[in-house]
Amino acid sequence: MQYHDDSHGWQTMLDDPPIWRFLGVLGDSAGMELLRRLDDELSWQRPSLRLYGRDHPVPRQQVWMGDPNARYRYSGQVFHPTAWHPAVEALCRRIEALLEEHGTPARFNSVLLNRYASGEERLGWHSDDEPALGPDPVIAAVSLGAERPLRMRWRDRHAPAFNLWLPHDSLLVMGPGTQRHLQHALLPRRLPGLRISLTFRWIHPSVP
Ligand SMILES: O=C(O)CCC(=O)C(=O)O
C-alpha cells in the first residue's frame, strides 16, 4: 500500500527546508466556482514598477487582502490590504484547519492574490523575505485553474533548480527556512488558461 503518492492528501515535496503539497483543498467543482467568483468579484490591479526611470506594468494582476493593520511593502511599494472577501476568509480558515490537522499549525492575517490570464503572465525570481514577515515565515499558496509549475532554485546553487507543479485545487506550504534558502518564480510557459493563486501570510502588524 502506498500512502504518499495518491491523488489526495499531503505529500512531502522537500524535507529540508520542509515543503508540503496538499491536493483536494475544496474539491474540484467548488474550486472552479471560487476561481470564477474571484475573477468576477475582485478589483484586480496591475501596478507598475519603476525600473531605471521607466514604469513597467507587472505581467500579472494582483489584489492584496487582509486585516487592516497587515500593511505590506513589496518591490519598494506599500500595499494597503482590501477587506477580506468572505470566500477568501473562509478559505483561509480551511487552510489553517488543514495545517492544524497536519501537525504544523500556522495562522494567517493577509493574502496576496495573483491572477495570470495565460501562460505568458508570470512572476519573477524572489523570496518572500520582507522584514514584516519575520525571520522564518510559513507561506501557504492555494492554486486555482490552469496548472503551472513553481520553479525553485537554491540561493547558494548547491543543487539544481526544480519544479513544483501546482494543480487546480492544490495547496503548497513553504515551511520555515524555505525563503532563506530558496527563491521561487512562476516562469512564462506555453500553457493556456487562467490561473489564480492565493498566498496566505502572517504580516507582523505595524502601528501607524
Ligand atoms: O502564483 C504563485 O503560485 C506564486 C505566488 C508567489 O510567489 C507570491 O505571491 O509571492
Ligand SMILES: [Fe+2]
Ligand atoms: Fe512568492
